[in-house]
Every structure is written in C-alpha cells, then in structure tokens.
Amino acid sequence: MTFDEVETFVCIAEVGGFTEASRRLHRSQPAVSRRIHELERSLGAALFEREGRRVALTDAGRALLPYAEAALAAVRDGERAVRDRAPQARSLRLAIVGTLADSHIVDALREFTAQSDDVSVDLRTATSREVSALVRNGEADLGLRYNTDADPKLESIPLGDEKLYVVVPANHRVTAGQLHDLSVLRDDKWLGFPAERGRGSSFRGLLEQQLTAAGLPNPSITTVDSLTAQKRLIEAGLGVALMPVNNIREELRIGSLRVIDVPSVDARVPVVAVRRVGGYRSQTANDFLALLAAHTPGLR
Template sequence: MELSEIEAFVTIHRAGGFTRAAELLHLSQPAVSRRIELLERELGAPLFERLSSGIRLTEAGLAFLPYAQQVLAGISDGRTAVHALEEEEQGTITFALVGTLASTKLTTHLQAFRETYPRIRLRLRTARSDEVSTLVQQGDAHLGLRYFADPRPDIHSLFAINEPLLVISAAHSRFGTSEPTEPAALLGVPWVTFPRSSGSSGEPFARLLERQLVRHELDTAERIVIDSLTAQKRLIEADFGVGLLPASSIEEELHLGTVRVLPIAALQTSVPVMIIHRRQAYLSRAVRLLPAMFSSQSSTS
C-alpha cells in the first residue's frame, strides 16, 4: 500500500469526485483512478460507488477512511517536526474556531500573538464546535477553539475562557414584565433551545439550560427545539420564546435592537471555551506558543 494511493483516496472523498481530486493532486484522472484500483485490489473491496450524480463511499470506504486520514495527519505532523528543527518560531498555524468566538476578547489574544510572533502565520477557519474537532482530528487544523471539552479520547482539551450565557427575548416581547429580575417572571414562557439528543452539536447547551430551568422550577415550560443557533435567534426576534445564548452570538442583534438581555442574574451562567489538539500530534514550538498565549492572557484578564 503506497502513501500516494492513500492520499488519492482521501482527496477524492474530500473533493467529491475523481476529476476535482486529479486537479488538486496535479495528476491526470486515469492516474488517480489507477491508484484507487491498486488500493482496492490490496484491500480486497471497492471503496467508492460510482453513481450518475457522483460518487459515495462504500461500507469498506467508510471503514477505511478514518485510518487513511490518520496516516496523512501523521505524515503532516512528521513534516512539521522536521521543519520546526530549522525555524522554531516561524511557519503557519491553522486554527479552527467557532465563528461567534471571533467577536470576543479572544480576538485580542490572537492580535497579541500576531504582534509578538510576526514570523508565524495564522490561518483561521470557522466552523461549529463538532466541526472544529473534526478538522483537528483529521489534521486539517493544528489547533481548535470550541465550546466545552471534546469527549473523544484522541483529543486534548485545554481551558481558555468562560463565555457568558445570557437570557434574551425579543426587543418588545409580549412575555413578562418590561424588566424582569427574578426567574419566576418567566413562568410559563416558552424556551427556544437545542435538541438534547446525543447527535446534536448543541446538546451541551440544551443540558445546561435544562439544569437552570429545573433549579428555578421553570421546567414545565414549553421547549421550542431548533438545531441551529441562527434559527433560534430569528424565532426569539419574532417573539416565539426566550433563550439562553452565548453573549458573543447576539452582539449583532443587540446592536440592531432586535433582542434585549433580560436582567435575571439567577438564570445567567457561562460555558467553557476550550483550545483543543490531537493527543498524538507533534506540536512545534510555534503551535505550542498559541495556547500558552491564551493561558497567560486569561490568567491576567
């Protein structure tokens, strides 16, 4: 089994087809097809189904994919290790983060890092928390910034900051008093929330809200379950209910005046924001410097 065959397999999957993969690999399409044929022959099973609408992985392909990705990620780590011997504080760090976090004080930390280490280039990618972890796990990002610790055994999570969760309603809501200060003011008011199912990226937020509602005897309230933060905000703006959302995610809506923060301190809480990396990844000095910067900045803020 050749590395070039594994690279072709993963590239086809990511690109969604042989033609685009050939372009990315700077090869002819027959050359890419030949590599897959050799790989399938060695594995003894087809890896792709050819459909009229494109391709998709077979069961064998799905089983082989995570191992192939780990091989490529390991090779990438090896290259990084060799390059780091030449220039410890130079190179590129790919940093994946939840998009709303770019509007928090974490941006100040990134700016401080760039000014302190001008020879290190930061490449930023935004995604949901679960997608951030996948990018890190596959080796597409050296580091990630997400809500809550990742439970996967091959991912290491390091605390960065706490993100406030605020109770919000429509700017001119029909629910409750104009300035409610006690949880009881929201008795019977619907809550817009994430699904509690284990497959939902918002499950930790849903569980946290449930604990707050139970603690303050509001757990009989209706739940409007939406697996999209953007859709939740639109429903709250339309006064379908109230929500408990990250402060960074509602900055634009507060600026526009479409929502308001309800001053109910007992319901407000926070969630941890974590820096993550693969446990077995080689972390160059440049990559190690970024979490260290976050840690030092957080301890002094």
C-alpha cells in the first residue's frame, strides 16, 4: 500500500468519482484507475462499486477510509512540522465554504496577510462537508464551515452565527421595508440550497422551518446549489430567498437586490472553525485563529 494509492483512494471517496479525482490530483484517469486496481489487488477486496457515473464505497472501502484519512494526515503533519522549521517558509492552508467568502472572515484574512507578508496562504473553497474532509485528511490546517461537525476526530470552534434575511429583487411587488411575517410572500417562488440529511440548521432546513411557521407548509422551493446563481435569479425576478446580508453587499450597493425586514424570522446558521483533534498545529494557524476570533465576535 503506497502513499499515492492511499491518496487516490481518499480523493475518490471524497469527490465520488474517478474523473473528478483525476482532475483534483492532476493525473490521468487511467493512472487513477491503475492505483485503485493495485490497492484493491494488494488488499484482496473491492473498494468501490459503480452507481451510474459516480462510485460508492463498498463495505471494505468504508472500513478502510478512516484509517486512510488518518495515515494521509499523519504524513502531511510530518511534512508541515519539518517545513515550519525552515526560515521564511511559513504558510497557511485554509479551506472555507464559498458563501463565507463575503463575510468578516475575509476581512480577517486580509488583515492577517497584511500583517504577515512572509506567510503564503493556500485558500480552497468547498462545501461544509468537503471542508471537513480537507481538514481530516491533512490537506488544510483549518476549515471554516457552517454547523458543528459531529466527527470526534474534528474540533469545532464556534465563531458566531450568520443571520439570514429575506432577499427580493429591487422591483419586487412588495415595496414595504418590513413585514409582520412571511405570509405576504406565499405566492413567491423560493430559492434554496440542496437539503442536507439530518441538518435542520442548514440553509434549506431553516428556510423550510420558517415557511412552515408562517403557515406555508408546502412552499414552492427551487433548488439552486450556487449562491451566485441564486442572486442572479432573484435579480431577474425569478424568486426570493433567505441569505446572509454579507453575501449581497455589492448587490445592495448598486440597488439590484433589497432586504425586507421580517422580525418574526430569526434564522441563523452557526459558523465554526474546524481543526483535527491531535493534529499538528502550526504557529501560523494559531495566529490566524486568534485574529479570526477577534474579527468575528458573534458574526451577525
């Protein structure tokens, strides 16, 4: 079992397919397939089964995954520990949910890089689940995501909550700046992110809760998995949504979107930093985390 084989196995498990794994790893698809074939041959067990264009872990694959992730993380920790002892070699590997890229977190990152011009920052955007995976297998020193991760291998550090607001196009038929509840919007098409199993505090779960509480038990919700796409659809008058106000600062500035205040709606999504329990903790990552805590006192 080689490092390359383990790395390839974990990547495929994370992204759900050989094609995407080959892109992530910058290797040809035949090379990726060959590594998995050799790994399966050495273990005497199939690790993946095909489901259309995607693949799923077999029982053997699920048994191997946590150990493979731990092995990768340990090797990468060792590499980091050595590199951090070299002069002028400080770096920060940060994984962040894309929708947090317009928040106070980026202000903290800007100040950090301004104060630490000898630090290189490797920034990757991903979903909350992917952020945790990147931290778990050692590809990221810190992850910034929504909701606490229940994985005991990860430590979740609360940073605050992102409050969600009702966002409508500038020319929406409701001109009031404040509404008593959401019932006035019962005929609107709502835009929401994909549902997350068991996550009532996800964006989709919170939207469904708020609409049900407003007496709209079967609302029309169109699933749109891109924040940018949601904003463009709202601007075009094709829906309304619940969003953090930080994600629409530019649209509010130019007047293409509006926020309607609904005091009865108190939808908040927890934001946390995640790091691996027992993993190597560089001084650079500790310094950024301290600055981040000062920048995000409860978020908003």
